[in-house]
Amino acid sequence: MIRNPILPGFNPDPSICRVGDDYYIATSTFEWYPGVQIHHSTDLANWTLVARPLNRAALLDMRGNPDSGGIWAPCLSYADGKFWLVYTDVKRLEGDWKDAHNYITTCEAIDGDWTDPWYVNSSGFDPSLFHDDDGRKWFVNMQWNHRQKGSGVNPVNDRFDGIVLQEWSPDRGLFGPVTNIYAGTDRGLTEAPHLFRRNGWYYLTTAEGGTGYDHAVTLARSRQIAGPYADHPDKHVISTKGVPDHPVQRTGHGQYVEAPDGTPWHTYLMGRPLMHDGKPFCATGRETGIARCVWRDDWLYLEGGGLLPPETVALEAETAPRGAVAHDRFDSLPPEFQWLRTPQPERLFRIDDGALVLTGRESIGSWFEQSLVARRQEDAAYDASTILHFAPQVYQQAAGLVTYYNRHKFHGAFVTSEGGQRCLTLISCNGDWPAGRLDHPIAPVPIPDGPITLSVQVRGAVQQFFWGAGDGVQPLGSARDAFHVSDEGAQGEHASFTGAFVGMMAFDITGQGAEARFSAFAYTPRRLDAAEND
Structure with missing residues (x-):
């Protein structure tokens, strides 16, 4: 079929x-x-x-x-x-x-x-x-x-x-x-x-x-x-x-x-x-x-x-099921991933000892040099997760997991620093075109040193971020509106011709190129219940 x-x-x-x-x-x-x-x-x-x-x-x-x-x-x-x-x-x-x-x-x-x-x-x-x-x-x-x-x-x-x-x-x-x-x-x-x-x-x-x-x-x-x-x-x-x-x-x-x-x-x-x-x-x-x-x-x-x-x-061929894709380590950039705009990816990322290392560059709204490595959303409902090793020094350095459409349509869970304390934050842009104003829906959440697991559950028009430092995971803030991360989610008349991505990002607007190590990534399709389709 x-x-x-x-x-x-x-x-x-x-x-x-x-x-x-x-x-x-x-x-x-x-x-x-x-x-x-x-x-x-x-x-x-x-x-x-x-x-x-x-x-x-x-x-x-x-x-x-x-x-x-x-x-x-x-x-x-x-x-x-x-x-x-x-x-x-x-x-x-x-x-x-x-x-x-x-x-x-x-x-x-x-x-x-x-x-x-x-x-x-x-x-x-x-x-x-x-x-x-x-x-x-x-x-x-x-x-x-x-x-x-x-x-x-x-x-x-x-x-x-x-x-x-x-x-x-x-x-x-x-x-x-x-x-x-x-x-x-x-x-x-x-x-x-x-x-x-x-x-x-x-x-x-x-x-x-x-x-x-x-x-x-x-x-x-x-x-x-x-x-x-x-x-x-x-x-x-x-x-x-x-x-x-x-x-x-x-x-x-x-x-x-x-x-x-x-x-x-x-x-x-x-x-x-x-x-x-x-x-x-x-x-x-x-x-x-x-x-x-x-x-x-x-x-x-x-x-x-x-x-x-x-x-x-009807055809005489079987269609292979579209299943989960998990990368427990990175020995190369998996084929489903892409980045934005530049023919110089070596300035954005490298593979090092089983990890994808992102070099923090310009902001999430940049049209020039943005360290975002992401894959397509292929399903109405899915889970995605990554493991992040990152030691930011100031709030202008951040790395994390992002659901992304363009510079005015995205949500991200980021590890950053506030007042010398490593913490987690959410940053969203809810379709605000053309200004691209940011929404910061939670106060910074202090987190311990060491690797952090970040994940997101997307169910139709709703998505929820989670985090963990060890065995357990817990929600990070309240649910985000996934509708904004879509063609129709734009406010204003800006053209939206692409599609939603989920992936790993780092930015360092100090210009010092702080590095973030991502040691795993998984994408798992889920079933969307009728009640979740509004």
Whole structure:
């Protein structure tokens, strides 16, 4: 059985390609480093993380990028005996401007060293590369319009100024005419273009409706690559708009792939909403699903009809259970962990004698150098714990366990120092955008010398921190609102495109680089009772 999401937790904007019997999906990583996640499967059900290719400064440096900036919507393809990866590095996303720079890199092996990139353009985001049957390559991206209202090609949201096409080659770069090939439908916000060819038709898959609950996969076709493109009879091949009770929501932004036997499939971005005060929120962020499709009259439809991607799809493969992951010591950085923005991780952490040692750098709100090493929240309910060895000297030095979304949405249990006494404190930012004001919900709790166990229990929209110095554990303060650590938890208009993480952090705003040793970490999924889903 395929169980959606096939890539749980923050894994949005899935670009899929097949090479023989092997499937690969590339997903967005935004400000998390290294850039782009690539998973591999042979059965579409069981997926393994095999690469994060943008792993050095020549390929990616996001220091200074805003929250939800960085790597947007990669496109992965295979041609000429190698993999091609197209990606965007977004340097600004708020207001009327988007500074979005598009690049291409290649590699003969999916987990090899990718080439230094070709810079392509900056006219918009969500680029992709299409390899035509005649060997020519075509670059498409949505075009961003910063001008006044009424100046774009789609009146629904004319910032999204159509899909533009231009020929590209490694030797010449972009050349030839730039053609705006598709304005989109009345759903608007037309983005995420992917081209494919079948039975003499060029097909253009796009995403529309924004990445929230109006999201959709839209399909159009043309006999000529430059258009004109006619809309699908239903316009949208995948959508859950207007069906609020369906367990899968926010469906859109995917790509078509055929199995070796010709069976058509389409990936899609999705969310699994919980409830908070009567409103939906996606604790696990934007994830990846897949749906089996059928062809009728040279148009693609979901198998079984309708606009709802199925929750499960029958396959002959077993889906491995998603179990606990425990690290009793650190001999290397486990593959599920990432850090933020910088191509210089050696300034943030190192492995030493079975421990992950974090060097305290800038504050938890920094966009430059933040010592946070964390993994995705993949489940609506989970437990996480770590063992910390840390001897702070002043209150400006702290280390601990954090549930984190971005600089204005997080909770953390920290070991610090107050008046010469080692103590525990809670620090939260409850969605306060743009100021990022902190909440300190408890008075400092004195603790003895030696290792401290910190843990958190997350149950839907509620989370509780615990601590222990020996055999027992006890609550640290009262429960925190986990709703804030989600896409929908923002206050204000700030974009929230990533997902919740849990991990280890150290900061030292004295600038002296105090070190904190983490000797273990565990993540255990739990069952969410109906009563805990508000």
